[in-house]
Amino acid sequence: MEASLPAGWTLAASSFNWTPDIIKAERTPQDIVTDIAASGVADVVEVEPGSLWRSFPAPQDLEVDAFREELKAAGGRVSILGCSLDDYTTTTERRTTGQRLEFLVPQFDAARRVGATGVRLPIGQAGPELLELVQPLLHDLDLVLFEEIQGQQDPRNPRVQPALDHIAALDDPRIRVLVDISMLMPALPVSYLDELARGGVSPVLCNRLESEWKDPATNDAIMAALRSGTVPPRIHTLFMNLLIRFGRSDAADLKEILPLVGGFHLKFWDLDDADQRVSGPIEELGHLLAQEGFTGTLTSEWGGHEWLRDDPSEMTRRHLALAAKSLA
Incomplete structure (x- = not known):
């Protein structure tokens, strides 16, 4: 599937796509996520640990190790682990910077232990003070922190731009941006x-x-x-x-921040592509990334299970095939 893609581009699938199956609980989350690789949908998987490990947000070593070995045996590996940062201890009491770091450390340790290359947070949630404390930890654990922008979070959005400017000023390859192409929607x-x-x-x-x-x-x-x-x-x-998840940007709007970008979520909702509303933004993105010398992951992420009841494996297979063709 990836043979015709440029070197350094890795197609992956997000375990988020299987949320309906995980909620049904007919199989364990570990079995469902491992089967992404075992069934040949994708051998690189982005993992949502909150729905995978019972011990989250402080994943226990035994639980992490068991999943790592099962996924490896199925021919798979983890790309990014989606972290969670609970900023409040109660509805009114905010965690201190030190407490916020303590909340993240077990998740970062789990990411290293499971073999992930990176961890993910929403853009700007960590903030400059916490990022300063996180930087040496990322280097020690050989991880990249991806801050994600999506939907209507255009790079020029006044709520987003300060965080992007700070990442640029840090000039640290261990802190990168992840772009969800829900930003690039020519039509609903x-x-x-x-x-x-x-x-x-x-x-x-x-x-x-x-x-x-x-x-x-x-x-x-x-x-x-x-x-x-x-x-x-x-x-x-x-x-x-x-108002939140669907954006109006164009691929060209990303050009200025591409040196900061290390990954993409190829968000899709359904596979109705008669007018290229699914493949068009991916093609435009592919042209832009080829010009800029991008390297990183491009992950299929299905958001349409909120209202559709299609089979996640079939939807993801078809989307990855469409994405590979569009990118190439």
Whole structure:
């Protein structure tokens, strides 16, 4: 699958894609994630430890070691481990910087123990003070910390830019950016639009979302619908994707930050690609990365299981095939 990709580009699959199976609990999370490699979907796996290990956020060595050996026996390895940073000890009491570091250290140790090359946090959550403490730990453990941007977190977003500027100023290859291409959506997923229509969103707004998604003014229409109370409560969470998880950027908007980027989430929602709304952004990204000499992981991540009931393995196989073709 990767034979025609440039050297240094690694296709992977995120265990997040199998969230519905993990929730069903018909098999153990370890078996489900190991099977990603054993069944030939992908031999490089990005792991969500919160749904994998019962002992998270302080994964126990025995649990980590057992999974590492099972995955290795299946021909797989871990790329990135998605960390969690709980900033509060209660609803009002925030952890000190030292306590935040203590919360992360067991997760970093687990990442090293499981053979991961990196760990992941949301962009800016760590902050400059904690990053200063984390830097030597990353070097000691031979890990890269990826700070993730996604959805409407455009690089010029005033809430994102300070964190990107700080990463650039650190100039440390152990602290990189991970870009989720939910930022690069020329149109909304067909299945999502269908779900909104079935959920009771007005035909007028649905038509606008379908035809004018890239128009920033569409956000005003989305907010007006929320304020008016016309969005049925049962789909509020699904509707909020429009304000958070779905972006309007173009691949060219990433050019200035590419020297900081070490990985991508090739986020997809469904596989309806009749108008290249899935493959188009990947192709554009591939051209850009080839020009910039990128090396790193490109990970299939399926967000559509929030409203679809398709088989995760089949969806991921098909998406990886589409991604490989689009990137090449």
